[in-house]
Amino acid sequence: MRRTHGGMISFEHDGVHHLLMIGGAGSKPAVQLPHYKYIQLSNERWRTNEHSMYNLSSRKWNNPSIIGQCISPASAFIIEKINNTRAVLFGGTETDDDAKNTVTNNIYILEISVSTVFWQCIKKPEAIDQWPVGRYYHAGAIIITGSDCPMLVISGGADKNNDTLDDCWIFNITQHSWIKLDVPHSASKRHGHSLSVFLMSPHCVWIITVGGCVDKRGTLVTNPNIVMITELGQCISHTHQ
Template sequence: MSWTQLHPNDESMMKKGYGGMLSLEFEGTDYLFIVGGVGTTPAVNHPQFQYSRIKDGRVSTNEQLLYNLSNGQFTVPSVSGQCCPPNSEFTINKVNQNKGIMFGGLVINDDGLPTVTNNVYIFNVTHNIIHWESIKKGSISGERLWTKERYDHASAIINGDSTSPALVVIGGRDNNNQVVTKCLLFDNITTGHFSCKKIPLPEFVTGRYFHSLTAVTMSPHCVWLVIVGGYKKLEWIDVGVGEDTNRLIMIIELVYIEAGEWIVQSVLDGNDLTSKKYQEKSLQRNPPPPPSTDPTTPSSSSNVVHESTSVSSTGGASPSATVDVNKVKKVIEDVLVSHYAALNSLPKKSLTGLVNQLYTAKLISNEVREAPSMEECIDEFKSSLSFKRKLPKVEEHCQKFLNSFIAVRGSYADAAEALGEDWIEALQNELGLDFNISIDD
C-alpha cells in the first residue's frame, strides 16, 4: 500500500474536520466527494453553500468538493434539490457509482449550538451537479424505530443477490450524549419504497461510538458486518482494556432468507476470530450448490437452519418434514409486533413484577431491569430469539417469556394467553407446525 498526499489547488479552501468523504464515478472518471464538517472561518464563502457560526467560534458547513483522481484537481460543484444543512459527525455511504446516502449528525440551531439529528438524505452526482433529496419521515414504513437522533455512529451498505442495497446503522450518541444501542436497517433505499427495521443485537455489540464499520459480502445471501473499536460510555474499547479486549473486533453474520429480509445468523468476537469456529464460518461461505432433485438429499446450504421434527397425531407437519427455524422465528416476531399496542397498554404498576420475572428467567439484562419498559423487555426477547438455532430452544424461550407474564397474573396473564394462542395458530396456519408451548396458568 502506498500513500500520496493531495494538495488543494486552491489555498482558499476551508480547513475542516468531522465531515464525510466517499468515492464516486460519473462520466467515466473517478472522484472523491467531500461534504460538510466543522472548521475555521473560510477565506471564501461559496454562495451555493451555508456556513453556520458555532458559539465556540468555529464554523459548520455543508460545503461540497469534488476531487478528480485523474488530474488531481479540486472543483466546487453546483447543488440542486433539498440540500442538507451544515452538518458534521454524520455518516455517508456509497449506494452505487454516482449515488450516496447521508444519515444523522450534528446540525447548528438558531442559538449557535450543535443539535443531534436523524435526517436522511439521498444524493447523486451528474455533470458536476450534486442533486439532493431529503427523505421525509412519512415516506418510510416502520419509522417508529427511527425516532432516535444520533451522531458519532457508524453505517455501511449491504448488498445481496437480487436485493436492493440496504443501509445498516450501528451505535452513536443521542442529544443527551447517551449511547444509542438500537441497530437499524434501512431497506429499499434505491427503489423509493423505504422501510426501517431493528436488527436485534446485544448491547455489547452496538453500545459504542466513534467506531468503524464495514460490510464484507461472503456469498450472494450472506454479509459480514465488521465492527472495530470505538468508545463505550467513557472508556475506549481497545487493546489493553482487560475484559473489553475481545470485543475490539466484532463480526455480525447477516443472512438473507426466503421471507425477503436480513436476519442475524451469528455474532463473533475476538476469541472467535482465532478459533476453528471462525475458520469454519469462513470456509462455509461459498455460494451454495444448486438444490438437489433427490428428496432424500439434505440441503448443504449454511445460510438457513433446518431441523427435523416430529409432531403429534392432531395434525401439522409430517414426521419426516423439516422446519426452517428462521421462518419460525419470523412468524413469532410478526405475531409479537401485532401485540405491541396491547402489551404496552398493560398496567404500569405491574411492570416491575414482570421485569423481576423476566430477569429471574435470564431473559433481560440488568440494565433493562434497572430502567424497565415494555419496549425494552420485548426488544431483549427478540434479540435473544435471533440466536436460537434449534426449534426446542425457540419453544423454551417463548415459554419462559409467557410464563413471566402468567406469574404476574391479572391482565398480564391474559395477555400471555392471547399471545401464546396467536403464536400456536399462526405457526400452524403458515408452516403447518405444532408449536410446543403451554398457555395454562
C-alpha cells in the same frame, strides 16, 4: 474550508476518479462560497455544508452546484456510496440559520455528477415508530445483494444527550423503511467506531465493528470487544418481502 467530521465518497465519471467531500466543522472559512452555508458555532468553530470535489487525474478542486433538499451545515454524519452515481447520508449534527444545533435522524439520497449534486430528504413519518433516534459519531455501511435492493446498516453513535446508543438498524433504500436488528450489545454499544460488511451469500452478511468509545467520557473499547462479527440471515430476507 479546512474542516473535520465531514463525509467523503469516491466515484468514477468517464474513466476519471473523483472524491466528493461534504460538510464538516472547522476553522473560519477564508472564502464563503455562494452555493453553500457557513454557520459560526459557540466554540468559535464553523459548521458548513460545503461540497468539494477533487479530480484525481487533474489534481484540481471544484465546487459542484446543489439542487433539491440539501442538508444544512452538518458534521459527524455518515455517507455511503450506493453505486457510481448515488449515495445515502444519515444522521449527524445539523445547524440551522439561527445557529441552533439538532442531532438528526434524517435520511438523504444523493444523485451525483461531476458538476451537480441532487438532494432528496427523507424524514421520519409521524405515523411510523420503527425509526432510529437522531445520532452522531455512528457508523454505517452499504449492503448490496443480487436482488438490486441496496440497504444501509448503521450501529451505535451518540444521542442528543451525548449518551452512547446501543442499537443496530437496516434501512431499505428502495422502500424507505427501517428494521431494528438483534445484535450483541458489545457490537452495537459504541460511538466513533468503524463498521464494514462482507456479503457471503444473498442471505448471509457479516457485519464487523471495530474500535470506538463506550461512554460519554470517551472510554475506549477494550478486549474482547475490539472486533465483533455478526452474521445476518433472516433480517436480510425480511427486508425483501
